[in-house]
Amino acid sequence: MSFPDRSVLLNFSSTLTHRNATVFTTQGADDSTQQAIQNLIDTRYQLTDRVSAPLKGMENDLFAKSQPLDSLRPKLRVTFGRSKRDGTFDWPVEEVLNTYTAHKRGAPVAGLYGFGYRKSVFGLIQEFFIFTELLDGYLSGLEWLKQERDIRSLITASFKLLQALHSKGIVHMDFWANNVMVNLAQPGLTKAIDLENCFLTQTEHLSEVLAFQFGFYYRREIFRFVIEEDYDQMVMDALGNYEGIDRSRFDELYALSKNENISRRARREIFHKGTVTAR
Structure with a gap:
């Protein structure tokens, strides 16, 4: 993946790979977190719905969002780090950039733990994952x-x-x-x-x-x-x-x-x- 802001990637330097998926996190995922992320990736094959829920099967508190990219154009844009004609990026890239920046500025938002993607056999990103702090309480x-x-x-x-x-x-x-x-x-x-x-x-x-x-x-x-x-x-x-x-x-x-x-x-x-x- 070619991310539009390389400085963000530098702050998510730990990498978890599973099947055709890659996830970047702020720190190395412990065994519980790694297993929970892998389980999520395993359940996403052949599914086209959007997930927005606490990450299951772990002790750490994380909230997971994932959504398949529904057509060729967004798949190409996200894979190669390209923007739309109006200058914006597709929703998962926008959410990562905005959440990371807002939290860095000290704004009252949930912190960003990590993000990643799952690729097709043709090498195009077909689904994007975002992991944020679970706002318990x-x-x-x-x-x-x-x-x-x-x-x-x-x-x-x-x-x-x-x-x-x-x-x-x-x-x-x-x-x-x-x-x-x-x-x-x-x-x-x-x-x-x-x-x-x-x-x-x-x-x-x-x-x-x-x-x-x-x-x-x-x-x-x-x-x-x-x-x-x-x-x-x-x-x-x-x-x-x-x-x-x-x-x-x-x-x-x-x-x-x-x-x-x-x-x-x-x-x-x-x-x-x-x-x-x-x-």
Whole structure:
């Protein structure tokens, strides 16, 4: 594999090989971890579904994600380290790069333990694996909400997390309740997950980006649990933590984001241009 950022590979210098798979980790895997990774690889042959679950059969706490690459073009791009036409990489490469960088900056995210791939007989990568810290003692936002039924606390903690990510130069464009992990012992402590749809630089269109993020957070399930006017007031209170917000630019896109589906490609347009095409 030709990885687009060689400096990342240097920090994952331990290599585990099994069948047609190669996994890079930050440190040498102990016997339990190695066996669990090998078992995962063994179960993935002939499967086309995506796995996103704790790694089974081990004492160490790791979370595993794997997904087959579904067509020739992504297989070629990932194998040879190429980007798409819009400059992004396929989701597994984006997630590795973003998670590694965010954690290195001290952002509140799960740490990256390792990543790897499984090749076909033709030498092309056909499946990608990502292993992160298992957030033991945490629940996703919606699961936590089912237990505690405290929507205001969840929204407050999520908005605090969003601001913490921005302070580290991490712009999460898939920020919704299930990508917010809540600490059961201290619900005010949260971590973000699923960073494949993130930017690692500041935007010149913060008003529009925040409008999308707050609107999207509401649209993805939260609208079911809160009165819209109450949510709007919490958003306005949270906006006071950001400088230079243009309310006219914010309000228009915020209203749109609460009510319309905005594709991932359109989210890139928001970040880069401050405009959007709703779909």
